[in-house]
Amino acid sequence: MNALLSLSRLIDAINIKIGQAVSWLLLAAVLICSGNALVRYIFHIGSNAWLEIQWYLFGAVFLLAAGYTLRRNEHVRIDVVVSRFSKRTQAWIDALGFLLFLLPITLLVLYFAIPFAVDAIRSQEMSSNAGGLILWPAKLLVPIGFFLLGLQGISELIKRIGFLMGKVDASEFERQAVKPEDEVAAIKAANKID
Numbered sequence: 001m002n003a004l005l006s007l008s009r010l011i012d013a014i015n016i017k018i019g020q021a022v023s024w025l026l027l028a029a030v031l032i033c034s035g036n037a038l039v040r041y042i043f044h045i046g047s048n049a050w051l052e053i054q055w056y057l058f059g060a061v062f063l064l065a066a067g068y069t070l071r072r073n074e075h076v077r078i079d080v081v082v083s084r085f086s087k088r089t090q091a092w093i094d095a096l097g098f099l100l101f102l103l104p105i106t107l108l109v110l111y112f113a114i115p116f117a118v119d120a121i122r123s124q125e126m127s128s129n130a131g132g133l134i135l136w137p138a139k140l141l142v143p144i145g146f147f148l149l150g151l152q153g154i155s156e157l158i159k160r161i162g163f164l165m166g167k168v169d170a171s172e173f174e175r176q177a178v179k180p181e182d183e184v185a186a187i188k189a190a191n192k193i194d
Contacts, residue, residue, distance in 0.1 A: 001167055004158045011155035012071055015148055019068025022061055029057035048129040056138045063145025067152035073173055087163075087170045094173075095160040098153050106150035113143040 036050040069075050082090055119125075120136035127133055162168030 001162060001165065005162055005168065008155040008158040008162075011151045015067040015071050015152050015155075018148065019065050019071070022064045022068070025057050025064075026061050029054055029061070032057070048127070048131045049133050052127055052129065052133045056133070056141075059138055060141050063141045064148065066145055067148035070149060070152045070156060091160045091163045091170075091173075095157055095164070098157040098160070102153045103150060103157075106146050106153060109146045110143055110150065113146060117143050 032050060033054050036046060036054070040046040082093060085093070117136065117140045120139040123136075125135040125139070127135055156173060159168050159173045163170055163173070
């Protein structure tokens with residue numbers, strides 16, 4: 001079990017790093033979106049490439065941060081029902097959910113997404129829009145994102161099993177939402193802002 005817990009910590013570290021890096025893509029998307037809107041309305045010029053890069057960035061944020069979201073236990077769930085159960089029952093529900101739903105669906109999506117992305121790369125698929133971008137990077141995000149989500153699902157399953165065996169504390173997988181004040185303090189500390 002110790003080797004599996006080490007693997008779980010490695011997967012967590014990978015998804016945390018990717019999730020933190022991807023957060024910058026959201027800022028880039030907002031800046032591009034704002035700049036594109038200003039240029040279109042002020043100068044009456046624009047390009048489909050600017051619209052498509054916004055879609056690519058939002059897609060990248062959604063797909064690449066899915067594993068990070070699962071790691072932080074901030075994915076969509078029915079907390080009203082689940083919160084009434086004991087931590088042990090919640091761990092069983094999560095473990096069964098990962099085994100019966102998350103991991104099989106992730107594998108199914110990967111089964112179809114990998115050839116989808118490979119075909120786009122081979123053909124150097126381009127957007128059909130005038131001035132559009134190449135499409136294969138966006139299509140490649142689908143298998144990468146689901147691979148990271150599947151890895152995180154395995155990590156979370158390991159932690160739930162570890163908890164049920166008494167080797168992991170529940171704090172390892174509880175929701176990690178923080179108060180807005182704490183988030184501001186963390187941002188200031190990370191950027192050394194006074």
